[in-house]
Amino acid sequence: MIARCLLVALGVAFPSAALAQGAPMVGGRGPDWIAIAMFALTVAITLLITYRSAGSTKSKAGFYTAGHAITPLQNGLATAGDFLSAAAFLGISALVYANGFDGFLYALGFLTGWPIVLFLMSERMRNLGSYTFADAAAFRLDQTSVRLVAATGSLVVVLFYLIAQLIGAGKVIQLLFGIDYVLAVVGVGVLMILYVIVGGMQATTWVQISKAVLLLCGGTLLALAALWHFDFSLARLLEAASRIHPKGAAILVPGGLFAEPVSAISLGLALVFGTAGLPHILMRFFTVSDAAAARKSVFYATMCVAYFCWVIPVLGFAAAAILMPEPSYFNVTASGQFNKIADLIGGPNMASIHLAHAMGGPVLLGFISAVAFATILAVVAGLTLAGASAVSHDIYGQVLTGGKASEHRELLVSRIAAMAIGVIAVLLAYAFENQNVAFMAGLALSVAASCNFPVLAMAMFWRGTTTRGAVAGGLAGLVASVVLVVLSKTVWVAVLGFPSAVFPYDNPALFSMPLAFLFVWLFSVTDRSARATREHEAFTAQLIQSEIGTALAGDQVSLAAAGS
């Protein structure tokens, strides 16, 4: 159960308790007009942003990257907005609410990916690519095969992540606003397709910035209100929580989630290197003018994520301390009994939402609900755009037409792809409504860590990488992740109904990621073709461009002249 909770929280926010109850409206308080008004306002603002961005999407650079004209601070906020999903906000606070300290460790895993993104990825990516991370991966390698592997990795990550997010979104919106699940999923699907098709990266960025600001303000407000109850003493808050929590003082120490070292390290690898291989995050570095700006945006994003790492445990512990003594927040049986974790109305994922009601009544509840909704919208929009650009820029633009397609046609393909990805994700989210989808987000992160990250890192940092190695390594990581997840408990037992799992761990990253690196190395060093020699030689030019490429905005023109 704990392990499953963990995997669920990874992507969406829905333990089976919430699925089973499906009770409309948090607390059954009837239609909450304040919440619905704020929800409508959120939608209206994002649509206004989209409408105003429409003019900026006529060129490739405009559509994919907002013309490389986003400032570092804006991009930092947008990147944080792209990354902090409902899983982070509702899911991790629920994990803290239910398990205490372990939820905190989990948040720490999410944060640790960011310094790695900064040190290894952001600057070189920006210097070597223009629109997608495949640009950088295929810089000196074969444009057809390497790009195809990178685009496939992107699409797998995007689709699974998107479906997991959409199912979570449907459930959250159903609970928050009393809207039917199908309507909620279709509504979110229509909105995300609209943002991307009409407003491209410009609209997506501003939706993400608005969401990040809302989330930071909302989280801070809620945490301050809760801490105020305990005289702003973290120690007193923890003490109150451990006194009322059914697990007692055990919530203050590491528990079962990270107890078994192999599972813990495997999960840690997926969290850390998965973050460094998420296509919608990597794509954000192209929206700024140069590598220095990309680096600064990761710094701002890291600060936002780190700040959240401090705020989220406060919310979880405060929810435990404040909600658990109040039966009105629980589904109480006739005899007056209730389970302080599973019986929370709407499930543990609603802990922060209930906390908002307890702290500030319907007004704060409405505001925090709107924040949760905005959080969902920003993430699914970023994912849709990343998926669409993998199809149009990588597969159509480079692989199928060899870069000869007109800008107009490529953008048309991009919009069709965004629509197709959106429709497919909505249909699958509808089909999987009552399925156990805990594996999806975990799979997305392991593929990102085992296919996207090894190919990109080896292509950028190791001279010896050849096309054959990159393709073999990427495919090995992809196939191993998928196969091991299917053989693990989350699919083999929970979905397919076999009595016991073939692969004993929940997350495959500890095995699939080293396998990918091994294959890249092995198939590169044994590659004696003339092409391999050319690719080794081209590393020098790549190194020079990755170091001084577009390091300075003002010098881009002279550098381009120097390099050609």
Added chain:
Amino acid sequence: MLQAPSGRTREILADATFRELVSGRARLRWILSILTLVMFFGFIALVSVAKAALGTSIAGSALPLGFALALAMVAVLVVFTGIYVQRSNTRFDELARAVKRELGR
């Protein structure tokens, strides 16, 4: 881009400023990456071997040791990114500018 004249490439590779830029940035990059990973995975290892020790309170406070360590780790990770960005903004951007100035002539 790939077909940069090889004479030009050799010239850049031999350039002392360029070499200083590449090796300096690589050193900082790998040191900080390794420290980050050792810290995170070390903490996970600590959790699985010394669970009880992490539950003990720090003298004079109700905050358990594991909690304090995790909070501190968040701060240290931000400081790491800060160091990298600060060093890049001042030193490496300057070196990159110098390389381009030299080559521009």
